[in-house]
Each structure stands twice: as structure tokens, then as C-alpha cells.
Amino acid sequence: MTGLLDVKGVSRCFGGLKAVNDVSFRVEKGEIFGLIGPNGAGKTTLFNLISGLTPVSGGILSYDGVPLNSLPPHKVARLGIGRTFQNIRLFKGLSALENVKIARHSRTRAGLWGSVFGFPASHREEQEVKQRAGEILALVGLDNRADELASSFSYGDQRRLEIARALALEPRLLLLDEPAAGMNSAEKHGLTQFIREIRDRFNLTILLIEHHVPLVMGLCDRIAVLNFGELIALGPPAEVQKDPSVIEAYLGGD
Amino acid sequence: MTTAQFLQNLLNGISIGSVYAIFALGYTLVFSILGIINFAHGAVFTLGAYLTYAMAVGQFGINGLLSGLSIPVQLPFPVALLLGCILSGLVSVLIERLAFRPLRNRGGDALLALVSSLGVALVTVNAIQYFVGSEIYSFPPEIYGDIKPAITFSIGESVVVIRTVQVIIFGVCMAVLVSLGFLIARTRFGKALRAVAENPATASLLGISVNRFILYTFFLSGFLGGLAGSLVGTSFGVAGPYFGVTYGLQGIAVIVLGGLGSIPGSVLGGIIIGLIEAFVPPDYSAYKEAVSFALLFLILMVRPQGLLGQSQIQKV
Numbered sequence: 001m002t003g004l005l006d007v008k009g010v011s012r013c014f015g016g017l018k019a020v021n022d023v024s025f026r027v028e029k030g031e032i033f034g035l036i037g038p039n040g041a042g043k044t045t046l047f048n049l050i051s052g053l054t055p056v057s058g059g060i061l062s063y064d065g066v067p068l069n070s071l072p073p074h075k076v077a078r079l080g081i082g083r084t085f086q087n088i089r090l091f092k093g094l095s096a097l098e099n100v101k102i103a104r105h106s107r108t109r110a111g112l113w114g115s116v117f118g119f120p121a122s123h124r125e126e127q128e129v130k131q132r133a134g135e136i137l138a139l140v141g142l143d144n145r146a147d148e149l150a151s152s153f154s155y156g157d158q159r160r161l162e163i164a165r166a167l168a169l170e171p172r173l174l175l176l177d178e179p180a181a182g183m184n185s186a187e188k189h190g191l192t193q194f195i196r197e198i199r200d201r202f203n204l205t206i207l208l209i210e211h212h213v214p215l216v217m218g219l220c221d222r223i224a225v226l227n228f229g230e231l232i233a234l235g236p237p238a239e240v241q242k243d244p245s246v247i248e249a250y251l252g253g254d
Numbered sequence: 255m256t257t258a259q260f261l262q263n264l265l266n267g268i269s270i271g272s273v274y275a276i277f278a279l280g281y282t283l284v285f286s287i288l289g290i291i292n293f294a295h296g297a298v299f300t301l302g303a304y305l306t307y308a309m310a311v312g313q314f315g316i317n318g319l320l321s322g323l324s325i326p327v328q329l330p331f332p333v334a335l336l337l338g339c340i341l342s343g344l345v346s347v348l349i350e351r352l353a354f355r356p357l358r359n360r361g362g363d364a365l366l367a368l369v370s371s372l373g374v375a376l377v378t379v380n381a382i383q384y385f386v387g388s389e390i391y392s393f394p395p396e397i398y399g400d401i402k403p404a405i406t407f408s409i410g411e412s413v414v415v416i417r418t419v420q421v422i423i424f425g426v427c428m429a430v431l432v433s434l435g436f437l438i439a440r441t442r443f444g445k446a447l448r449a450v451a452e453n454p455a456t457a458s459l460l461g462i463s464v465n466r467f468i469l470y471t472f473f474l475s476g477f478l479g480g481l482a483g484s485l486v487g488t489s490f491g492v493a494g495p496y497f498g499v500t501y502g503l504q505g506i507a508v509i510v511l512g513g514l515g516s517i518p519g520s521v522l523g524g525i526i527i528g529l530i531e532a533f534v535p536p537d538y539s540a541y542k543e544a545v546s547f548a549l550l551f552l553i554l555m556v557r558p559q560g561l562l563g564q565s566q567i568q569k570v
Binding site (some may be wrong): 051052053072073074076077078082085086089091092093094099101102103105126165166169 | 442445446448449451452455456457458459460461462463464465
């Protein structure tokens, strides 16, 4: 296996607070990599650093050999890094299908004028985009509700739609921020299956933040544990689970 | 008021209201994507009128730096209008690059953008004064071709008189409103624009260049501002460099009345403000802005979010 995402000594300060402090790890191609830690440990900040929403204060982030440090979010996305959010961020005024199609915007060539004036090439491309978006919706089981507004979906369906939208970007690295939040145990079980399925089908590498310990343990190949912005453990689930510093971080010590 | 007078006021109100609508949409587009009111929009309105005038008529009076200069080619009015609008759009893009983006990149407060747009407005107005003076410029009536100055028809025994220019302006505005509605509601461009307006960070994570869409938005906004200025100019003359100031304020009344960020709200608000002005009796016409702002205030007491605006939902 070879590295896809390389995090080298990455830090991010907010004022005096070190939200992420000198964190290093490497995510291998095809891996499902878990990022866990107590609230406020810096997990989402790290996601924001990788996706370009927040600039890093120090260290190097690279994706498949390309440095990400100074790239704006839309360029990071175009390199093939998709993500979902802890608090769902669908476009509420657009339909499910339109939400997915938006993510294909950067993957098409007809451009602005074609999309405004409807040139024939652009029309053909539009059909392809629509078909592809429909296929992705079918994959998450939402194709029969393609034209409904995203805001009318149940919580679980919104989560699946958000994953579908991220997949439409054709990412190679998918960042999932608490994908199981708010799901019941049957849904969580289904989610484990689903994440494996999409990993195999799209040759994805997955980096996920999750609080639900059984899900992380059952799903991830490796886990990194953050606490107060620092990496305190890294390794396969069984090892990390036994690590005294991890137990202390979760149960609290002096 | 007789039926004929009523009808006449109604038609005039709708005509000027449609200009307010396209002008106000320029504010609305920028507001919906950046959450700020671009105070330079009134100056772009003025500039657009002068640009169209320059290309259609080709000479400027006796006061400014450019006095006596005449442009050898006088373009047909529709061409001059289109070019004037495009140039206004480009000026608006320049304003975004110079006055808004640098502050945004440095994480400046939204209030700073407001002050810098006011600064741009003043500089633009002063520059216009410096170059072409503060005279009033009137478009010659023949720019619209060989048309009758007024259309008359009779209702019962009384006669309704509508200036032909008002009818043409109304037609142009309607065509622009329909095209813009199509652009935003139907095209892929419009959907991406709505996505950026709803959540710029999420749109950028889906590969959409937010800054580029902000530029497109400013272009559209400036285009609409320049169009509104030129059309008002052909109807009432270009009343000096401060021409856009009153319209700028009326435009803000329109978007607040319609609901900040609401596109249908801007159209409705524009038509309502236009009608209010048209129905202010001639003896009090100097006070028409006061009347429309007083009414705006009353409406906001009942509906603080504006007529079609959505009440602010707390974001998680």
C-alpha cells in the first residue's frame, strides 16, 4: 500500500489555543482510517485544514504527492477530496438530484456560457450529468425521490444524500464527519456495510470522524486518537483500545 | 381622481416600478451572495447612464475635462445601451476586486465592506463630475427611432396619455426580468449560483470557485444597475453626477420592502415603490421619497423581514 494523504507536523492555532498541535500520520490508499477523540480534540479542525476551509498554521499536508497547504477549497475538491459534515449542509432550496448535480459542475467542460445558452455539446453533457447523478442517487437508494426538495428528507436520508453528493465529485479520498450521528442501531449497522460498499465500488480511501466506538472498531483498519489537539495514539483498533493514554483521555485522569 | 388619471398613474407607476425592480435586483444579487448592501450600486447606475449617453450621443457639454470632446462614431441606441450595460458590469467587477475581495480575504467585518462601498460611490461620483461636469444631459428623443412621443387612448369620455418611452422601458425591463428569472431558476449556472448564495463554504467543497461566482454576480449586478440608469436617463434625462444618489436610496427601500435577498421580493417591492411615487399628487411630488420611506417604515413595523423575506432562522 502507498500513502494517499500525508499529514506532517500539522498545527493550527486560534489565538492562543492550539486546536491542532503537531499532528502527523499517513492514510494509505484503500484504507478506512478512523479519527477519534473527545469533544474539542481538534478532529473537525483537522478536516477543515485538509479540505482547505481553514489555512494551516504550520506543517505540511499533501495528497498523492501534491501539497495542499495553500490551495483554496474548490481546488482541493477538484483534486479528488470529498467530504460530508457533522451538521448536514445540503442545499435546502434545491432538489436531491440538483444537490448531486452541483457537485458535477467542476467535472464538466461546457462551462458557463454553454450552461447559460444551452449549446448542443452542453445539452449532451447535461444529459450525462443527469444520468450519472441519477445512478449515484440509486446507489444510496434515493433515486425514487430525486425531484423532492432536500429539506423534505428525513435525517437519515439527508445523511445519505450528503454522501451521494460527495461521491458525485468522484473523489479518491472521502472525509466523513460523524456519519452515524443521530442514527439508530439498525441504521448504524447498515452504514458500516454501506461505507465498505462504496469504498470497494469507487476505489475510495476513507477518513472518518466518529464517536460511536463499536462502529469505529468494527469498520476501521487503523485509528488515530486526538486529545487537546495532539495525537496520542495511532494503530489498529485492538491496539488503540488498550492504550492507557486513550483510556485516560476518554475516562478522564488528573 | 378620474378613472383616466388613475389609469395613467397606474401605468406610469408600473413602468418606473419595473426600472426600480431591475435596479434593486442588482443589490439583491450581491446581498444574497455576500450578505452586504453594495452602496456603490447607485454610482454604477449613474455611470451606466453616462456611458450609454457617451456612446449614443458622443459629446459632453462645457464643464468637465472631457468637454468639447466628441466621439466620431455615434452608435445606434440599442448597441450603445448594451455596451453601456456591459461596461457597467465590468466596473462593478472592478469594484468587487478593489473594494470587497481584499477585505473579505483578510476576514474583515461586513461593516467594513459597507464603508468601502460608500467610498467607491463617492469617488465614482466625483470622477464623473471631474470628467463631464455637473450639467444635466438629455438623450435626444430620436434615439428610440421615429416614434410618437405619447400614446393616447380614451376611457369613456376622458383621455389617457402615456409617454411612449415609458412603454418601451417597461417592455425592456420585463424582457430582462424574465431572462434573469430563467437564468437563475433553470440553468446550471443559476443553480450553482444559488448553491453559493446558500452556503459558500459547502459549494467550494464541491469544487465550485466561490470567488469566480462572486465576480459573475457583480457583473450581473452592475449590468442591471447600468441598464436602470440608462433607461431612467432616456426618460427623465441624466441629472448630473448625483443622479444615482436618490435612486440608490429608493433601491434600498425597495429591497428592504421586498425582503433582503429575495428576488421576487425585489420585483414586487420595485413595482410598489413605483406605484406609490406615481400616486403622490403632483403638488407634493417633491416629497415622494419621504412618502415611500414613511410607508416602508409602517410596513416594516408589521413585517420586519419585508414582504417576501424569510424571517431569520438561527443557524446551528
